[in-house]
Amino acid sequence: MFSNKWVVLAVIIVVALVVWNLWEFKGQEKAMQTPQATVSLLPQSGGSTLGGSTSGGGTSFTQTQIQTYSVAVAQYEGRRIQFDERCQAEPVEVTYKNGTSIMIDNRSPQEKTIKVGDQSYNLPAYGYRILTLSSSTLPNSLSLNCGNAVNVGRILLQASILQQ
Numbered sequence: 001m002f003s004n005k006w007v008v009l010a011v012i013i014v015v016a017l018v019v020w021n022l023w024e025f026k027g028q029e030k031a032m033q034t035p036q037a038t039v040s041l042l043p044q045s046g047g048s049t050l051g052g053s054t055s056g057g058g059t060s061f062t063q064t065q066i067q068t069y070s071v072a073v074a075q076y077e078g079r080r081i082q083f084d085e086r087c088q089a090e091p092v093e094v095t096y097k098n099g100t101s102i103m104i105d106n107r108s109p110q111e112k113t114i115k116v117g118d119q120s121y122n123l124p125a126y127g128y129r130i131l132t133l134s135s136s137t138l139p140n141s142l143s144l145n146c147g148n149a150v151n152v153g154r155i156l157l158q159a160s161i162l163q164q
Helices: 002-033 069-075
Strands: 048-050 057-063 080-083 093-097 101-106 112-116 119-123 128-135 140-146 149-158
Touching: 069 101, 069 128, 080 149, 101 112, 101 119, 112 128, 119 128, 128 149
Parallel strands: 080 101, 093 149
Antiparallel strands: 048 057, 057 128, 101 128, 112 119, 112 140, 140 149
């Protein structure tokens, strides 16, 4: 009978720990679902065209404002290039049509300088920028550099052919 009391006490402690862990996890889950209020460091409206050129012709990049990181991730799904703390790009190679808006995304706790073609962008820790890629010479291959890491990725910019 004496050992049954210890078993009952152990079961009560285990149940209490499980309940406590579930309660703690639920609080963390709610915090994880709260959208971050990260605002990009871009012009408020309309964007601005940044000069830049790549071999074979002029390339321009237009920046636009997005309110929060979570909204930008959803809006630019399939058109986002992330850079990690080692400056590695994901995806490494992508193809976009001329005039496509993309998101470059620094997922590092340190500020990074990202270079798309000949144009450089300083991204704060966990910051991002929205760019509209445009070139007068197509197709155009834009190399991606991150800090001292060169050619970590490539964007192939192709003509946008409209069918009527």
